[in-house]
Amino acid sequence: MARDDLRPEDLYTGPIDLPGLAAIDDPEAEPEVPEISYDEQRYPARPRRLRPRDNFRSGSVRRITTDPRSATGTNPSYVEWLVRQSMLKDADVLARQLSGQPAMWRNPYARPDARRAIATSDVWFTAYPISLITRPGQSFLAALGDEELWSAFERIGITAIHTGPVKRAGGIAGWVETPSVDGHFDRISTEIDPAFGTEDEFRALCDTADVHGGSVIDDIVPGHTGKGADFRLAEMGYKDYPGIYHMVEIQPEDWALLPDVPSEVDSVNLDPATEHELAERGYIIGALQRVIFYTPGVKETNWSATAPVTGPDGVTRRWVYLHYFKQGQPSINWLDPTFAGMRLVIGDALHSLGELGSSALRLDANGFLGVEKSAEGLPAWSEGHPLSHAANHIIAGMVRKVGGFTFQELNLTIEDIRDTGAVGADLSYDFVGRPGYQHALATGQTEFLRLALTTSLELSVEPVQLVHGLQNHDELTYELVHWATRHGEDTYAFRGREVSGAELAEIVRADLTTALTGLADYNRVFTQNGIACTSTSLIAATRGIGRLDDIVDADIPAIRDAHLLLCAYNAWQPGVFALSGWDLVGMLTVPAGQVADLIAAGDSRWIERGAHDLLDADPSATRSAAGMPRGRSLYGALPAQLEDPDSFASRLADILDLRRAHGIATATQVDIPSVAHPGMLVLVHRLDDGEAERDAPMQVTVLNFSPEPIEGTVRSKQLVPQSDVVDAASGETIGRVDDLQSFSVSLPSYGALFLLLTPAEPAAD
Numbered sequence: 001m002a003r004d005d006l007r008p009e010d011l012y013t014g015p016i017d018l019p020g021l022a023a024i025d026d027p028e029a030e031p032e033v034p035e036i037s038y039d040e041q042r043y044p045a046r047p048r049r050l051r052p053r054d055n056f057r058s059g060s061v062r063r064i065t066t067d068p069r070s071a072t073g074t075n076p077s078y079v080e081w082l083v084r085q086s087m088l089k090d091a092d093v094l095a096r097q098l099s100g101q102p103a104m105w106r107n108p109y110a111r112p113d114a115r116r117a118i119a120t121s122d123v124w125f126t127a128y129p130i131s132l133i134t135r136p137g138q139s140f141l142a143a144l145g146d147e148e149l150w151s152a153f154e155r156i157g158i159t160a161i162h163t164g165p166v167k168r169a170g171g172i173a174g175w176v177e178t179p180s181v182d183g184h185f186d187r188i189s190t191e192i193d194p195a196f197g198t199e200d201e202f203r204a205l206c207d208t209a210d211v212h213g214g215s216v217i218d219d220i221v222p223g224h225t226g227k228g229a230d231f232r233l234a235e236m237g238y239k240d241y242p243g244i245y246h247m248v249e250i251q252p253e254d255w256a257l258l259p260d261v262p263s264e265v266d267s268v269n270l271d272p273a274t275e276h277e278l279a280e281r282g283y284i285i286g287a288l289q290r291v292i293f294y295t296p297g298v299k300e301t302n303w304s305a306t307a308p309v310t311g312p313d314g315v316t317r318r319w320v321y322l323h324y325f326k327q328g329q330p331s332i333n334w335l336d337p338t339f340a341g342m343r344l345v346i347g348d349a350l351h352s353l354g355e356l357g358s359s360a361l362r363l364d365a366n367g368f369l370g371v372e373k374s375a376e377g378l379p380a381w382s383e384g385h386p387l388s389h390a391a392n393h394i395i396a397g398m399v400r401k402v403g404g405f406t407f408q409e410l411n412l413t414i415e416d417i418r419d420t421g422a423v424g425a426d427l428s429y430d431f432v433g434r435p436g437y438q439h440a441l442a443t444g445q446t447e448f449l450r451l452a453l454t455t456s457l458e459l460s461v462e463p464v465q466l467v468h469g470l471q472n473h474d475e476l477t478y479e480l481v482h483w484a485t486r487h488g489e490d491t492y493a494f495r496g497r498e499v500s501g502a503e504l505a506e507i508v509r510a511d512l513t514t515a516l517t518g519l520a521d522y523n524r525v526f527t528q529n530g531i532a533c534t535s536t537s538l539i540a541a542t543r544g545i546g547r548l549d550d551i552v553d554a555d556i557p558a559i560r561d562a563h564l565l566l567c568a569y570n571a572w573q574p575g576v577f578a579l580s581g582w583d584l585v586g587m588l589t590v591p592a593g594q595v596a597d598l599i600a601a602g603d604s605r606w607i608e609r610g611a612h613d614l615l616d617a618d619p620s621a622t623r624s625a626a627g628m629p630r631g632r633s634l635y636g637a638l639p640a641q642l643e644d645p646d647s648f649a650s651r652l653a654d655i656l657d658l659r660r661a662h663g664i665a666t667a668t669q670v671d672i673p674s675v676a677h678p679g680m681l682v683l684v685h686r687l688d689d690g691e692a693e694r695d696a697p698m699q700v701t702v703l704n705f706s707p708e709p710i711e712g713t714v715r716s717k718q719l720v721p722q723s724d725v726v727d728a729a730s731g732e733t734i735g736r737v738d739d740l741q742s743f744s745v746s747l748p749s750y751g752a753l754f755l756l757l758t759p760a761e762p763a764a765d
Helices: 038-042 076-084 087-098 114-120 140-144 147-156 199-211 229-235 252-257 272-280 340-356 386-401 414-423 434-443 447-458 501-517 535-542 553-571 592-599 604-608 638-642 648-661
Strands: 123-126 160-162 167-169 171-173 176-178 187-192 215-220 247-250 267-269 303-306 316-322 360-364 405-409 427-429 466-469 491-494 497-500 524-526 530-532 576-580 668-671 680-686 698-704 710-715 724-727 733-736 742-747 752-758
Touching: 076 229, 087 187, 087 229, 087 340, 114 405, 114 427, 140 199, 147 199, 147 638, 147 648, 160 199, 171 229, 187 199, 187 229, 187 340, 199 215, 199 340, 215 340, 229 316, 247 252, 252 272, 272 303, 340 360, 340 386, 360 386, 386 405, 386 414, 414 427, 434 447, 434 501, 434 535, 434 553, 447 491, 447 680, 466 553, 491 501, 497 501, 501 524, 501 530, 501 535, 524 604, 530 604, 535 553, 553 576, 553 648, 553 698, 553 752, 592 604, 638 648, 680 710, 698 710, 698 742, 733 742, 742 752
Parallel strands: 123 160, 123 576, 160 215, 215 360, 360 405, 405 427, 427 466, 466 576
Antiparallel strands: 167 187, 171 176, 247 316, 267 303, 303 316, 491 497, 524 530, 668 680, 680 698, 698 752, 710 742, 724 733, 724 752
16 A cells, blocks of 8 residues: 555544644744745745746635645645654754754864774674564663673673664654664664664663673664655655755656556666666666666666655655665765755764764765766766765764764775775774685685785775674675776786686685585575675585584584684784674574565575574573564573583683783784695784884784694794794793794694794893
8 A cells, every 4th residue: 555545544543733834943933824836836946036927816825735634745744743753853953952062072083093992892792683582571772781691791701782773764654654674774763763672771771881891882874764754755845855865856747757656665666778768868877886685676776766746835746766775775865955964864873972872883884975977888986986985084073073983884895995994984894804704614715815804904904993793684795896896807816826806706706605505505695795694504504514404413513613713713803803692692594484574575684683592581482572583592592601611602702801811902913924724824913002113012813714623834024033932822832933934833623823922031141
């Protein structure tokens, strides 16, 4: 049922006691009946002195009358109801409260500072609201603020919770809210979604975190919203709201170009031919550099057309709007004359920091904030655009100005991560090493991982600037944008021959797809982006296990050891280390049949988002409060794990103890040397807190991505001859650096060593 076809008697629950439209911008103003003259309708942008005099012929003011229960733009009560809950309205109110206050000038804000951000919190738990099993009757936010949970986190070494998106999301159809289409990343309000808790519970979470020396990280989405009040007002052509989005009004004489919109939906994706025709006629900029989430018959372009919508002025309009991601996620326009999109995003950020008490924000989809028409025949410029850099500078600068920090989830080239991070976010999600270490585990060879890490250093993206993560809510991303796009024609030495960047990306994709989905029926390819899997299901597939039911207790120790290897890789290098609840309890993917309705449209990521119980809060629960089916846990809840010194959580605590004791999080990576065994990885660091002039000690991380024990030689020009090599975990001296700047090591399968180099004692006279 289309939103204009909703029956008032189905939605209307009582009289709506709302003032007139005049009160929308001035709460103290007297209500007045909306008036619109003929010339205002026909010539809305023309100065009054230039309007034709024939508009006086009618001699009366046009008035619109409508059923007060109708969900249309001609109903002033409905329009005001939308305005009252719009994000733009909240942003304007919050801006007036903060403007001119001395607190806005107390913090430096011009430059990103990764080490300052890491000093706030360096080990993050990334939550996913709809997947956490809580105590009966307990909200998600109350569960995150649970004293028992924070006590467990403190024992493990976790210092921050990234809540994930907890504000209202989805859309509005008539008077009714519609569900999220992308795991609450289609935000429609600054309000906390009641399904996850309350603002008071969010503030209580921040207080509990502070007691345990931790902090809370929230989300904003600078790239898009959902189809909430702001988008519905934009469709109506109301005030500044169309300026929020990349949307273009199509003139009625060209409506025949647009697809018909069935009554049960509110928009239809354009096919490539229509996209091209509208571009030829000058309406839109046409095809972009790529179509994210491309699915034949569902999303073939980045543009969709709306159904006809009538605004408060009585004019019926149709629009074509941009959405990089799903159709329910209209893209924000960061360079509209109203700057409405910028105002909305900044207001949302200030609400999270100032009203709720979070310490930092994740910037989602922040690499797609500028689009521009390219030369004839070429796709529009939509990635790495200077406007994205400028917009990120504004967002991150504002957050730093009020005392917080930001991190970005930017899956573009290494240069884009470098350039955006130079003035924007303090930290970036590690899309450089993440596919590399998963490829290393899948193949037992680290060559591609070493190539990725070396390339990152050469392009001035240091690991201290990155958030090194295990599983999160997204797929294992193997787009390998750096190699497949900007460097597609460059050549690289790989597996004994020269290959192009595009060919390298194809090889790695094929390796991952074969290893993770070839035999295993529990991992799935996700569109053209990657593979839906959990950390443990990834490891199970690399060990040749074909079905979930084939994973038995005897398989768990090897899976746990490989999982801890991935933890050591991410934690024993500079930067932030992040992991999820799925990692902590060792979740496998959910059988596809249990989430069939969610994956029906092609979003296979739902199989990796199974409900999990960190504290054994509700052992009888088969689903989370949001309805996600419970998955299978290999490790069990945290309280029991922490009583077992051999458990995943207890051994993870040992890994994090070494990380913190020696300050590796703020160190400087100085070398990724060649290795003696294809499954070995060596990372060399100077423990200097970023102060290169200091005479700092050296640290070496040595890892074995092979399922077999190995022996090899570590050699690096950064090693000082005659230094003792000490295993930091045991305190044992295991060797000495020789005159060739090398030493030997032995590692068990999936083994990891945290080594310290100490200068030899000077010989006595």
